Amino acid sequence: MNTNTDFSAIEKKSQRNERIRKIITYVLLTFWAVIVLFPFYWMILTSVKSYSAYNSEYVPQLYTLSPTMQNYFDAFTAVPLTRYFLNTLIFTVVTTLLMMVVTVLAAFAFARLKFPGKDILFTLFLSLMMIPNELVIITNFVTITNAGMRNSYIGLILPSVTSVFYIYLLKENFEQIPEELYKAAKVDGTSDFKYLWKVMIPICQPTMVTIAILKVIECWNSYVWPRLITDDQAYFLVSNGIQEIRENGFGRENIPAMMAAVVVISVPLIVLFLIFHKKIMAGVSRGGTKG
Amino acid sequence: MKIVLQNLTKRYPNRNKKIKEDVIAVNNFNFEIPDGQLIGLLGPSGCGKSTTLNMICGLEKPTSGKIFFGDDDVTDLPPENRGVGMVFQSYALYPHLTVLQNIMFPMENLKGKDKMTKEAMRARAEEAARMVQIDQLLERKPSELSGGQQQRVAIARALVKVPRVLLLDEPLSNLDARLRLQTREEIRRIQRETGVTTVFVTHDQEEAMSISDLIVVMEAGVVQQIAKPQLVYEDPINIFVAKFLGTPPINVFEGEVKNGIVYIGGDAIIKAEPDSSWKEGAPDAAPGAALKDGPVTIGIRPEGFDPEKDGELQCGLTAVEVMGRDTSIVATNAHAANGSIRTIVNTEELAEVSGETVNFRIKPSRIYLFDHETGARVRCRFTPLR
Numbered sequence: 163m164n165t166n167t168d169f170s171a172i173e174k175k176s177q178r179n180e181r182i183r184k185i186i187t188y189v190l191l192t193f194w195a196v197i198v199l200f201p202f203y204w205m206i207l208t209s210v211k212s213y214s215a216y217n218s219e220y221v222p223q224l225y226t227l228s229p230t231m232q233n234y235f236d237a238f239t240a241v242p243l244t245r246y247f248l249n250t251l252i253f254t255v256v257t258t259l260l261m262m263v264v265t266v267l268a269a270f271a272f273a274r275l276k277f278p279g280k281d282i283l284f285t286l287f288l289s290l291m292m293i294p295n296e297l298v299i300i301t302n303f304v305t306i307t308n309a310g311m312r313n314s315y316i317g318l319i320l321p322s323v324t325s326v327f328y329i330y331l332l333k334e335n336f337e338q339i340p341e342e343l344y345k346a347a348k349v350d351g352t353s354d355f356k357y358l359w360k361v362m363i364p365i366c367q368p369t370m371v372t373i374a375i376l377k378v379i380e381c382w383n384s385y386v387w388p389r390l391i392t393d394d395q396a397y398f399l400v401s402n403g404i405q406e407i408r409e410n411g412f413g414r415e416n417i418p419a420m421m422a423a424v425v426v427i428s429v430p431l432i433v434l435f436l437i438f439h440k441k442i443m444a445g446v447s448r449g450g451t452k453g
Numbered sequence: 454m455k456i457v458l459q460n461l462t463k464r465y466p467n468r469n470k471k472i473k474e475d476v477i478a479v480n481n482f483n484f485e486i487p488d489g490q491l492i493g494l495l496g497p498s499g500c501g502k503s504t505t506l507n508m509i510c511g512l513e514k515p516t517s518g519k520i521f522f523g524d525d526d527v528t529d530l531p532p533e534n535r536g537v538g539m540v541f542q543s544y545a546l547y548p549h550l551t552v553l554q555n556i557m558f559p560m561e562n563l564k565g566k567d568k569m570t571k572e573a574m575r576a577r578a579e580e581a582a583r584m585v586q587i588d589q590l591l592e593r594k595p596s597e598l599s600g601g602q603q604q605r606v607a608i609a610r611a612l613v614k615v616p617r618v619l620l621l622d623e624p625l626s627n628l629d630a631r632l633r634l635q636t637r638e639e640i641r642r643i644q645r646e647t648g649v650t651t652v653f654v655t656h657d658q659e660e661a662m663s664i665s666d667l668i669v670v671m672e673a674g675v676v677q678q679i680a681k682p683q684l685v686y687e688d689p690i691n692i693f694v695a696k697f698l699g700t701p702p703i704n705v706f707e708g709e710v711k712n713g714i715v716y717i718g719g720d721a722i723i724k725a726e727p728d729s730s731w732k733e734g735a736p737d738a739a740p741g742a743a744l745k746d747g748p749v750t751i752g753i754r755p756e757g758f759d760p761e762k763d764g765e766l767q768c769g770l771t772a773v774e775v776m777g778r779d780t781s782i783v784a785t786n787a788h789a790a791n792g793s794i795r796t797i798v799n800t801e802e803l804a805e806v807s808g809e810t811v812n813f814r815i816k817p818s819r820i821y822l823f824d825h826e827t828g829a830r831v832r833c834r835f836t837p838l839r
Binding site: 342345347348350351352353356361364365367 | 511532533534537538539547558562
């Protein structure tokens with residue numbers, strides 16, 4: 163019987179298969195990358211086309227031979243974009259900080275403290291997640307308007323300083339911390355608050371980072387609420403401020419200038435995401451793998 | 454620091470809400486733990502030993518009764534103000550802190566006049582780490598340590614603020630057999646070095662026997678016996694303690710006493726006479742029952758059997774098992790609690806054992822009588838029949 167196997171032939175074959183598989187994978191990934199990145203390219207491309215060139219293109223062109231930075235200049239001068247930027251920054255930072263405090267404390271209470279009606283209260287909280295945002299916006303609008311808080315930072319911020327979903331996420335995370343750690347910390351002389359601060363929060367740091375970043379993105383992109391609650395330019399955020407370029411600009415909407423503004427306001431978020439994307443994924447997968 | 458437990462009782466409301474009666478986890482525990490001793494709380498799971506420990510620690514409040522450390526009543530103090538160190542079964546190390554930070558953690562929480570500088574804390578932590586021999590690992594995270602090393606960190610953390618009382622909750626049950634042996638000697642050494650009064654909870658009798666100064670045997674929330682380890686084994690106060698201690702366990706028979714002779718079935722086993730030094734109801738007498746004729750529960754330790762051709766106790770031979778140092782004979786007897794008995798014998802005596810049956814002589818020092826109803830020890834002396 164011939165037991166001599168031609169190992170080199172097998173190896174060659176498997177190498178070839180491996181290479182084919184790799185090529186297919188890369189082709190598919192490239193195709194997908196093009197689909198995903200095309201809107202970004204379109205945005206940047208449009209932002210560097212001149213106003214007249216853009217309007218004269220009957221069929222939009224996939225490239226431009228005469229890029230201009232004029233649109234960026236227009237975006238900042240047609241409307242007080244710097245002011246909007248500052249507003250957005252204040253809104254985002256304050257909302258995120260307040261929300262972190264609120265959700266951490268609420269999650270701690272639900273996860274650790276014993277009080278009557280805890281389960282019912284938590285169920286009610288969860289059922290709030292069923293109510294669509296648009297419905298809540300109406301009641302929030304009435305409340306904030308009646309309180310005379312239209313066109314103010316507090317009116318912008320107040321409705322978003324809590325999040326049922328993030329409380330739920332954090333509570334689940336907190337509950338995964340073993341009971342014995344709490345007892346050990348008690349024996350080691352910590353108060354409840356110190357335990358939260360020095361043990362629970364550091365242990366749940368990935369989730370905290372994720373929540374913070376998701377909230378920042380949410381704030382940065384929020385449109386409907388700021389649009390409803392402000393009509394004073396001094397309190398516009400970038401999201402509804404950009405609409406101003408479209409409406410207040412020239413006779414015809416200045417799309418390239420809008421795109422330039424969009425590029426400018428997207429950059430901070432993209433940078434943020436690139437820096438933290440590993441942490442975001444870690445937090446999301448951690449939150450999701452509760453056994 | 455001596456610890457005094459006074460009528461310590463803990464009740465929980467029953468989980469099953471239909472049953473109004475509370476669950477009594479610890480029932481009227483009275484004990485004074487002498488200063489500097491290592492006490493083993495021993496009992497099956499659910500006997501209330503961990504609850505007792507948690508009450509000493511302050512993690513649970515007693516329903517009634519008092520706890521004193523020395524002369525201080527600490528019953529209502531929270532754990533952080535009691536000056537206790539505790540080692541948990543799962544070690545409960547802070548996963549996000551390094552070994553050094555873990556050990557320093559209790560000191561960082563000190564307030565007022567006890568507040569320490571960073572340098573002093575570090576020095577103390579390093580000293581504690583040296584004592585448990587982990588001073589090479591200070592910069593590691595707990596997840597990078599083996600079970601035994603984590604255990605040492607937990608002990609160092611418990612010892613670093615010089616506790617008045619050290620509490621260990623089944624500290625060895627997560628270690629493998631070899632490490633368990635080593636660590637328990639280590640715990641003994643550290644306890645001797647520091648002289649801190651220590652309470653050690655375990656369900657492993659061997660562990661408790663090997664390192665405790667005193668053993669407290671508990672069952673269903675009630676203290677059964679408090680004595681030196683060897684005494685708990687040699688002089689059990691009732692059938693529960695006798696059954697709980699010893700591997701292989703004690704062999705239990707239903708028999709009777711007639712005219713000063715102990716019978717198992719038809720076999721007359723041994724002569725018994727009342728213990729003249731023991732008086733029922735005397736104030737200093739050990740609890741127990743007086744010898745009287747009638748049915749009785751008989752306990753014989755595995756090493757109390759001598760296989761002999763004309764031995765008094767007749768049994769059917771099942772198997773002879775040689776396990777290294779020990780040889781054990783498994784035999785059947787209709788009057789044994791579960792029909793079979795297990796003995797440990799010298800290998801030289803094995804020559805006597807063959808065929809279908811085996812006869813044993815019973816050593817007078819290894820047989821105990823217990824009251825048929827209450828299980829209390831019957832106080833008497835034994836002499837061989839021949």
